Amino acid sequence: MTTSSDKIAIKDFNFYFNEKQVIHNLNLGIPPNKIFAVIGPANSGITTLLRSLNRLCDLSHEARQEGEILLDGRNIRAPDVSVTELRRRVGIVFDVPTPLPMSIFDNVAYGPRLNRKTRGKNKSALSGIAEEALRQAALWDEVKDRLNAPAMSLSGGQQQRLCLARVLALKPEVILLDRPCSGLDPISTAKIEDSLIELKNRFTIVISPHNIQQAGRVSDRIAFMLMGRLIEEGANADVFSNPKDQRTSDYITGRFG
Amino acid sequence: MKPTKPPPRRFNFRGFKPREIKPQTVEKIVKGFVWSVALMVIAVLISIVVFILYKGLPVINWGFLTEIPRKMGREGGISSAIAGTLLVTAVAVFIAMPFGIGTAFYLAEYTRGNTVTRVIRFSAESLAGIPSIVYGLFGFIFFVMYLNLGWSVLSGGLTLAIMILPTIIRTSEEAIRSVPNTYREVGFSLGGTKWQTIRGAVAPSAVRGIANGVILSVGRSVAETAAVVLTAGSALRMPASLSSPARTMAVHFYILATEGISMENAYGTAAILIILIFFINIVANTLINRFVAKGR
DSSP: OOOTTOSEEEEEEEEEETTEEEEEEEEEEEOTTSEEEEEOOTTSSHHHHHHHHTTGGGGOTTEEEEEEEEETTEETTSTTOOHHHHHHHEEEEOSSOOOOSSBHHHHHHHHHHHSHHHHTOOHHHHHHHHHHHHHHTTOHHHHTTOTTSBGGGSOHHHHHHHHHHHHHTTOOSEEEEESTTTTOOHHHHHHHHHHHHHHTTTSEEEEEOSSHHHHHHHOSEEEEEETTEEEEEEEHHHHHHSOSSHHHHHHHTTSOO | OOOOOOOOOTTOGGGOOOOOOOHHHHHHHHHHHHHHHHHHHHHHHHHHHHHHHHHHGGGOSHHHHHSOEEGGGTEEOOHHHHHHHHHHHHHHHHHHHHHHHHHHHIIIIIOOSSHHHHHHHHHHHHHHTSOHHHHHHHHIIIIIIISOOOSSHHHHHHHHHHHHHHHHHHHHHHHHHTSOHHHHHHHHHTTOOHHHHIIIIIHHHHHHHHHHHHHHHHHHHHHOOHHHHHHTOOOOSOOOSTTSOOOOHHHHHHHHHHTTSOHHHHHHHHHHHHHHHHHHHHHHHHHHHHHTSTTO
16 A cells, blocks of 8 residues: 555554554555545544644644654654654644634744744744744635734634644644535635645645535545444545445545534 | 313412512512622721731831831831741742642643542542641741751741642642633644643633732732741741741731730730731732733
8 A cells, every 4th residue: 555655554443542442453554745635534643643643643642553654765763863853744633623722923933933944943944934834724815914913812713723824834844634615605715625635736635624525625635444343445536436345435426423 | 082170270369379489589689688798798808908007006106117016026126027928928939839739730731530539639629628727836846946947937838838828729720721622622623732822822811810819829928927927937027038937927916915015005916907908919910910811
């Protein structure tokens, strides 16, 4: 399932919370500069999978895992890998907007300020980074006049684009999006989808779409997971028009899930 | 299928039905109750403050604030007691704050439930319930006698620091725990280390709660009598250094009142004490609003 050109290669991956196994023997390759959608009903282990890719799952004391995840061919759990460096390379946008209670600008500058390389930069360099990130997230025009306003004063859709901008400000290689549009209106959703399609030339994007239509609209490749197992993986058109597995077909036609 | 007989209705004795109270009526009763209770509490508090100020304000003048007591406090002012209060409280708060807040961060962020945290929490809870005179006795034996610090600002401050430590730990831990977990996840997900995440994403949201605990502790220190009289002494002179004995305002008016020296000056001192506590609260809240509420 994985090839050497993959940006991320997941090999024989098992994940447990205490005794409960939530991901079963997963093998998956995620190609670079594509939008890779992981679909499936709730409890399929998709959030866990995304959070494993930047080791956010490490925060849970109950988590245990087996197998390897390779980023550019290197195991992300290797002892010489810095977890903070990894998380800068693999950013994540959560399923609910999570702005920090500070100004819009401070939110976008939060990541760059943590990094030794960018911390020393002066205000104008940081402003440049923030502006580029906000433009990429299609938020710049709406907030350029009030960068010092509290991030909490933005609408839900704007907050979520702010969270995307916050990740982009780190200039990551991979962006994980865990149902990023689940609470958003159609217009905000469309804006985020447009940004993603524009961004995919420069980033590897892994998204858990909040519905199947979104997977169809934005993704290049689709993986279907069910109860922690990979059922099917393939190009967008193949999975939609010619699913190999009956369960995939049932799911995408809306018979369950 | 045999038609089942309807179950006999209860309380239907000769047409008697229990009166259901309408939810709207309950609403009115509850509202009236909480209103009147709150009103009574506020009335009691206000009448105490008004009474003290009514009795105390007439003796307050510039001399009362700037002169040291003469004739055991029968004449003169209370400048040395004001200085003593501020010094002892400052020592207590500046010693207790780093230890208390540090412990709170350890409990809330750096450890999960284990024996150490249980011991710390249990001790803190027990310490919070001990009468202050016991702290005074401990301070007297340990700081004044054993460490030979004598009756001094330092002994008093250290004793008060131990006394307010549990409050600071509990309120700070509570404040840190109430910060949403998503802030921590965001901090980590943007490549922050543990300390960067605590400082940048968690602490700003906890500062207000932590500050409230500290203000509460300042109030307790300012008002404390029993623990202070045993450790800082009751000297009437202006404290010259941390090692000189001092009399705080609370001790001063306790002595004035119980030894029948001067009821007027006791009320005057109490009025200043209340005004000082109001003042500390207002200043602290202004500072918090100015520096913390930024950006939210």
